[in-house]
Amino acid sequence: xSDLAYTRYELLRAFRNKRFLFFSLGFPLMLYFLTAAPNKxxxxxxKTGLSAPLYFMVSMASWGTMTAMLSTGARIAGExxxxxNRQLRISPLSAFSYLxxxxxxxxxxxxxxxxxxxISGAALGVSLPARDWLEMTALIVIALVPFAAxxxxxxxxxxxxxxxxxxxxxxxxxxxxxxTWFPVTSGFLHDFGQILPSYWxxxxxxxxxxxxxxxxxxxxxxxxxxxxxxxxxxxxxxxDTNRA
Amino acid sequence: MESSxxxxxxxLEGLVKTFRTPHGPVEAVRGVDIAIEPGETVALLGxxxxxxxxxxxxxxxxxxxxxGTVSLFGGAPQDAIASGxxxxxxxxxxxxxxxxxxxxxxxxxxxxxxxxxxxxxxELTGLAKAAEQRTEKLSGGQAQRVRFACALVANxxxxxxxxxxxxxxxxxxxAFWATMREFxxxxxxxxxxxxxxxxxxxxxxxxVLMAHGQVVADGPTxxxxxxxxxxxxxxxxxxxxxxxxxxxxxVASVDRRxxxxxxxxxxxxxxxRALLTRFPExxxxxxSGAGLEEAFLELTAA
Numbered sequence: 001x002s003d004l005a006y007t008r009y010e011l012l013r014a015f016r017n018k019r020f021l022f023f024s025l026g027f028p029l030m031l032y033f034l035t036a037a038p039n040k041x042x043x044x045x046x047k048t049g050l051s052a053p054l055y056f057m058v059s060m061a062s063w064g065t066m067t068a069m070l071s072t073g074a075r076i077a078g079e080x081x082x083x084x085n086r087q088l089r090i091s092p093l094s095a096f097s098y099l100x101x102x103x104x105x106x107x108x109x110x111x112x113x114x115x116x117x118x119i120s121g122a123a124l125g126v127s128l129p130a131r132d133w134l135e136m137t138a139l140i141v142i143a144l145v146p147f148a149a150x151x152x153x154x155x156x157x158x159x160x161x162x163x164x165x166x167x168x169x170x171x172x173x174x175x176x177x178x179x180t181w182f183p184v185t186s187g188f189l190h191d192f193g194q195i196l197p198s199y200w201x202x203x204x205x206x207x208x209x210x211x212x213x214x215x216x217x218x219x220x221x222x223x224x225x226x227x228x229x230x231x232x233x234x235x236x237x238x239x240d241t242n243r244a
Numbered sequence: 245m246e247s248s249x250x251x252x253x254x255x256l257e258g259l260v261k262t263f264r265t266p267h268g269p270v271e272a273v274r275g276v277d278i279a280i281e282p283g284e285t286v287a288l289l290g291x292x293x294x295x296x297x298x299x300x301x302x303x304x305x306x307x308x309x310x311x312g313t314v315s316l317f318g319g320a321p322q323d324a325i326a327s328g329x330x331x332x333x334x335x336x337x338x339x340x341x342x343x344x345x346x347x348x349x350x351x352x353x354x355x356x357x358x359x360x361x362x363x364x365x366x367e368l369t370g371l372a373k374a375a376e377q378r379t380e381k382l383s384g385g386q387a388q389r390v391r392f393a394c395a396l397v398a399n400x401x402x403x404x405x406x407x408x409x410x411x412x413x414x415x416x417x418x419a420f421w422a423t424m425r426e427f428x429x430x431x432x433x434x435x436x437x438x439x440x441x442x443x444x445x446x447x448x449x450x451x452v453l454m455a456h457g458q459v460v461a462d463g464p465t466x467x468x469x470x471x472x473x474x475x476x477x478x479x480x481x482x483x484x485x486x487x488x489x490x491x492x493x494x495v496a497s498v499d500r501r502x503x504x505x506x507x508x509x510x511x512x513x514x515x516x517r518a519l520l521t522r523f524p525e526x527x528x529x530x531x532s533g534a535g536l537e538e539a540f541l542e543l544t545a546a
Contacts, residue, residue, distance in 0.1 A: 005354035009347060016342040083337030087394065090304050091355045092328040 006093060007101040013075075014105055020071050023168075024113050028064035029120060032056055035181075036124055046183040049209050054128075057121030058136070058205030059180040063171065064113030065140060066198060069106045069147035070167045076102065076155025077163040085240065095237065103148045110144060132207045139204035139213055143222050146197045149229035156236035174198040194218075197225045253433065254280040254303070254402065258312035261298050272298040274457035276312070280435065282401070285428055287444035287465070288437040290454035296437040297335055299454070300406050303435070304332055316402065324402070328356040331400035333391050335407050335437075339379040346375040349393050356398040368423055369393040385416045392420065396427060403427075405436035409443065421447055444468070475512035477519065478530040481505050484523050492518040504528075 014020065039045070039052035048055055079085050088098060114137065118126075128136075158166050175181060177189055178198040184190045193199040200222050206213035214222070261273040273295040280286050288296045301307035302314055305321030316324035324330050340348055346362060349371075353359035366372045369389045374382065379390065388411055395403060409417045424447065428434055438444055444451045444465055451468040453461040461468055481489075482503040489498045494511030509515045512531055519526055 006351060009343060009351040009354075012347065013340070013342040079340065082339065082341075083334060084340050086306055086334055087332075087337060089306060090325055090330060090332045090334075091352065091398070092326050092357070093355045094326070 003093070003097040003101065006097070007104055010075075010101050010105050011108065014071075014109060020074070020109075024064050024068040024071060024109055025116055028060040028067075028113065029116055031063075032060040032117065032120055033124075035060075036121075040124055047185060048183045048206075050205055051126070053121055053124040054126045054205055054208055055183060057117050057124075057126055058140075059175075059202045061114050061117035061140065062178070062198060062201040062204075063175050063180050064117060065110035065144055066147050066171050066174065066201065067167070068109035068113050069144050070151045070154065070171060071109065072102050072106045072148070072151030073154030073158065073167055074160075074163050076152065077158055077160040080156070080240070081160040099152060099237065102152060106148050106151055107141070107144070114140065128208055136204045136207045136213070139207070140201060143197050143201040143204065146222065146225035146229040149226065149233040152233040153229060153236045156233075156240040178202050195221055197222050252315070252318040253282045253284070254278070254317075254435070255315040256299070256303060256312070257314075259299065259302055259309045259314070260311035261295075261302060261307060261309055271457055273302070273309075276454070276457070276459055278452055278459065278462070280433060282433050283431045284450060285434040285448045286436075287448035287451045288435065288454060289439070289441065289444045289451045289468070290437075291439055293456075294454040295457040296454055297406055298457075300332075300334075300404060300435070300437055304330065304404060328358060328398060329401040330404065331356075331395040331398035331402070332404040333395040333406065333408050335410070337391065339382070339387055339390055341378070341380040343379055344376050345371055345379060345382070345390055345393075348379055348390065349397050352394045353397045356400075358399045360397050360399045362397065365393050365397045368396065368426065370419060370423070384411050385413065388412055388416070389420075392423070400432065402433045402435070405434070407437050407439070409438070409440070417443075475509050475531055475533050477507040477509060477512060477516055478528070478532070479505055479507075479519070479526040480528040481523055481526045483525070488522070489519075492522065494518070 036053045036056040039056075042052035044050070045052045045055045076085070079088075118133070154163065154166060174196060175198065177184070177193045178196055179193060179202050180198075184193055194217060200214055200218045203218060204213055256276055256278040259273050259276040260271075263270045263272055276295070276299055278286075278299075288299065290296050298307060302309045303316070303321065305314070305325060314321055317329060321330075340351075343351065346366065349365055350362045353362055353365075363372075366375050369392055371386070371389055371393060374386055379387070382390065388408070392405075392408060395405070409420055412420060421443070424434070434448075436443075436448070448465050450463065451461075451465045452459055453468060480503050484505070486498045486500055486505075489495060489505060489507060492507070492515055494509050494513070494515035495507045496510050497508040499506040499508070507515060507519070516529070516531065
């Protein structure tokens with residue numbers, strides 16, 4: 001019995017899904033070159049203190065990684081539609097191993113998206129000390145926890161027909177409010193964005209400014225959402241044994 | 245493996261399950277008791293809505309009974325499943341896409357501690373030629389075989405099949421049961437739901453008849469067949485006395501509506517021969533097998 005083998009086949013499936021690869025890898029990459037390349041020499045984008053290539057590198061990475069994490073939802077909804085979740089529940093695969101495989105794949109895909117954006121950023125002149133790269137990556141990984149749980153939650157709550165619009169629409173709204181397309185530095189959007197984990201995902205780029213990239217609010221928001229979404233995801237998974 | 249837990253088999257006791265629906269509660273299962281010994285092959289026979297699938301869901305731990313208990317090999321269904329002793333082919337369900345047939349079966353095999361070899365299962369289920377095809381490109385019959393292969397590869401002590409041949413043509417059905425016979429020689433306990441009497445008759449040692457959420461008959465398939473396999477003879481026969489018809493061999497009951505009589509038979513072959521000998525004037529003869537549905541209604545009404 002090997003959970004690793006199971007994860008490997010799941011990964012194979014994720015890579016064979018072209019639409020998913022496009023939205024989590026190709027699309028953010030394309031947008032990055034469209035937004036950052038023309039502003040390659042902007043050193044202080046909209047008073048953020050960050051260069052345009054750095055700011056957009058992190059903001060597009062947040063979009064790609066968020067999509068990667070939430071795509072768990074599309075995979076689970078697809079499996080539920082064909083009754084595969086019931087098939088798995090009558091196999092020795094434990095709930096823990098099942099969810100761990102889902103989360104592992106989401107993070108692997110997110111890592112791929114992140115590395116792609118880092119390489120593209122470096123190509124447009126983003127240069128940071130190794131320490132900052134690491135710290136930024138760690139913050140992104142942490143800020144993705146609520147999205148990992150949200151993917152599982154959505155997968156068990158939404159039908160396969162509506163999961164695409166739900167994830168696409170959800171990420172688009174979150175991206176808008178969280179400063180993914182352009183920095184949001186003041187006003188209602190800014191205040192509202194602060195209570196979302198996606199806002200702090202984008203803010204991970206602030207490591208370049210020295211000091212902590214997140215303030216106390218940031219940590220509280222990310223940890224709070226992580227806890228809430230994990231509880232919701234666990235509950236949605238447990239309650240979902242019925243025939244489709 | 246401890247023989248004590250092997251010998252206890254499967255026990256369903258006092259199972260009750262009610263579903264809430266927009267049209268009010270539906271009592272899907274209303275007090276079901278079934279005991280199955282290891283190595284037995286049991287058919288759950290019944291029309292749609294009899295409660296077969298709900299019973300199977302409870303047997304597998306996919307649904308929690310409102311009342312009653314389920315025990316598989318002396319423990320909870322979840323324990324038997326966690327140790328890989330149960331393989332099942334559920335009724336609803338397509339296949340996971342973006343994998344080849346071989347990959348999907350290998351993925352399932354990886355989850356079970358005593359799994360069969362993937363090639364062996366591909367061979368057994370007649371899928372060797374389709375092994376490298378993507379699951380989403382398969383025909384209905386092939387997909388059904390793959391679902392069967394996913395259950396077989398577990399090499400289970402208990403194999404549960406919920407209407408396994410439902411989408412198959414006659415040929416596919418024969419091939420399916422031939423494979424099952426091969427597999428059943430290994431002493432696996434097999435429980436399958438069907439609404440085809442002949443499947444239960446051909447393959448099971450024992451049939452449990454369900455109707456309206458209850459067990460209406462439980463016994464060797466030969467016995468069950470005699471009960472529900474009854475045929476009726478209809479004839480236009482105005483002048484024969486009912487009492488005389490009743491004495492014909494193989495006739496169980498006589499029902500008359502004017503000139504038309506209906507003879508319910510335990511042995512229709514003997515009855516028709518005797519009828520034509522004694523009453524050659526009988527016209528408009530019609531012999532029909534009692535449908536399962538009809539037989540069930542009768543059994544539950546009694």
